Amino acid sequence: MTAGDRTPGPLLAREPDEAPSEAAQHRAELIEEDRYGQPEVLQGPFNTRQLLRLDEALRTADRATGLTFSVYVGELEEPVRDHAERMHQQLPNVASAVLIAVSPNQRVLEVVTGGDARRRIPDRDAKLAALSMVAAFGGGDLAGGIISGLDQLATRAGRS
Template identity: 45%
Template sequence: MRGLTAAQADDVRKALHTAERRSGLRFGLFLGEPVGARRHFAERLHAALGDEADDAVVVLVDVAGRGLEIVTGANARRRLTDGACRLTAMSMATAFSAGDLVGGLLYGIAALGEQATARH
């Protein structure tokens, strides 16, 4: 994961795996500059998951562009409301603006995984 140390990338991978295991959803993270419009790019990443897209959550973090997108599939959306995603994104953005990229990522992934588990 570009911009992270090996240890930080391992922590993020573990957080993604834990969120997947707990919720039964697939979690993906894109950390970098999107090609084209941020939301459209995040939606294309999500669609590229094919058959798994309905049960997937994709988090796109554009550090340079200071942007964040969370895309959920049809089944995932039943367990992660837009409001829950919005609140998580706001908390992540707060951590990012304070210079804590990894903390924001770990918090956001864990929060989304927990919220999806609570509704499961």
């Protein structure tokens, strides 16, 4: 199943070292057992395994850099950059926050960085990560593209 076959999902964000995170609670609401007792994602573009991989990638990027990474997958209002920037402003620790906003149906990707994060991840590096994500998305790998982009952004940011 490709990413375009399912309804876009929630913002995947978490407070560093917070348990359980709001995003994890939300993801838990999206998962229930099917009639055979197997976990099943009720909505969104990701299956359970992909959600776990994304959560781990977010956790790893946060820990490795001291920045706060978040992912939003869903429709973006026009103008999309303004909408992504408004969502970014709602994140905790805005200055050190990085938001990856993806709208598969609109074929749009935005990477928004706060002031502190921007000093560690210049626009050129964010654009390179975005190009890599877009290439994966084109091949039908939404989760893999986001995970790869998180890794590239975290690698560029380095340790604080």
